[in-house]
Amino acid sequence: MSPVLAAPPSVPVGTGMSIFDPMFVGMDEYGHPVYLPMIYRNILIGGEPGAGKSSFLNTVIGTASLCLDVSLCLLDGKQVELGLWENCADVFVGPDLDLAILTLQRLQTVMDNRYAFLKSVRRQKMVPGDVFGAILIAIDEIAFYSATAGDKKTQEQFSSLLRDLVARGRAVGIIVAAATQRPSSDIIPTSLRDLFAWRFAGRCTTNVSSDIVLGHGWAARGYSSNTVDPTNQGCGYLIAEGGNPVLIKAAYMSNDDIIRVADYAAWTRRTTTTTASAELHAAA
Ligand SMILES: Nc1ncnc2c1ncn2[C@@H]1O[C@H](COP(=O)(O)OP(=O)(O)OP(=O)(O)O)[C@@H](O)[C@H]1O
Ligand SMILES: [Mg+2]
Numbered sequence: 001m002s003p004v005l006a007a008p009p010s011v012p013v014g015t016g017m018s019i020f021d022p023m024f025v026g027m028d029e030y031g032h033p034v035y036l037p038m039i040y041r042n043i044l045i046g047g048e049p050g051a052g053k054s055s056f057l058n059t060v061i062g063t064a065s066l067c068l069d070v071s072l073c074l075l076d077g078k079q080v081e082l083g084l085w086e087n088c089a090d091v092f093v094g095p096d097l098d099l100a101i102l103t104l105q106r107l108q109t110v111m112d113n114r115y116a117f118l119k120s121v122r123r124q125k126m127v128p129g130d131v132f133g134a135i136l137i138a139i140d141e142i143a144f145y146s147a148t149a150g151d152k153k154t155q156e157q158f159s160s161l162l163r164d165l166v167a168r169g170r171a172v173g174i175i176v177a178a179a180t181q182r183p184s185s186d187i188i189p190t191s192l193r194d195l196f197a198w199r200f201a202g203r204c205t206t207n208v209s210s211d212i213v214l215g216h217g218w219a220a221r222g223y224s225s226n227t228v229d230p231t232n233q234g235c236g237y238l239i240a241e242g243g244n245p246v247l248i249k250a251a252y253m254s255n256d257d258i259i260r261v262a263d264y265a266a267w268t269r270r271t272t273t274t275t276a277s278a279e280l281h282a283a284a
Pocket of ligand 1: 047048049050051052053054055056181233234235249250251252
């Protein structure tokens with residue numbers, strides 16, 4: 001009847017980017033670009049209010065949104081920090097601890113199933129072009145779910161699920177990127193912090209807070225994000241496991257940049273099913 005219905009589904013033109021490629025996150029103090037390999041790794045982002053944590057997280061999500069081999073799972077107690085990416089995400093959790101726990105439980109099941117699959121094909125980790133893609137779990141303000149909302153029991157449930165995903169998810173492509181305003185040891189126990197391969201400390205109010213993010217003893221050796229100028233948002237120390245902290249200025253996406261990239265990413269991520277149903281609606 002309608003020629004539109006007979007047409008093959010269109011194929012959105014993607015970027016060809018992959019989560020297996022290192023991700024641009026900013027510039028170091030010598031003006032060199034800083035790229036982070038994110039696959040098989042997790043990142044913790046800490047700092048005082050206004051330090052640039054959500055902006056850093058938005059850059060990570062923005063780059064991942066353009067990689068079609070990673071799904072996005074976003075948790076944001078404030079809703080507006082990561083909300084602009086909702087149409088690119090498979091799951092978006094707002095200020096709802098029960099939904100956050102349910103989502104992490106689902107991810108835990110996915111993780112276990114993936115390991116069972118890898119074992120069945122006698123492999124130890126996922127590889128580029130694998131039968132399943134990576135999953136980025138981005139959490140803005142861990143403390144909302146681990147210390148503010150709900151009661152002690154549910155908060156602990158959330159924390160232990162998160163710890164499990166951070167600890168075991170790497171080989172099956174589960175990447176956790178989490179931000180926290182209060183990098184105190186009750187929010188980020190040392191045992192959890194040390195599981196994050198990458199850690200970024202934006203300006204912190206004290207040397208102790210900076211050490212909680214970077215690792216004990218770095219302030220004494222002259223690496224403290226307390227020395228970052230409060231007006232220099234997005235500047236902080238980045239450390240990789242086994243390395244020394246490096247001072248960087250994080251890349252920044254304005255609200256308009258995010259909207260533009262998110263709209264494009266959502267378009268490249270639409271499935272054939274939604275394309276077909278949109279065409280059916282257009283043809284009706
Ligand atoms: N890399 C950057 N370059 C330039 N400006 C930045 C950068 N990162 C953040 N800013 C500026 O700092 C402001 C605060 O940043 P952001 O919202 O990311 O802070 P935050 O650490 O998430 O704060 P909060 O803890 O209150 O959520 C931004 O609105 C932006 O104007
Ligand atoms: Mg924020």
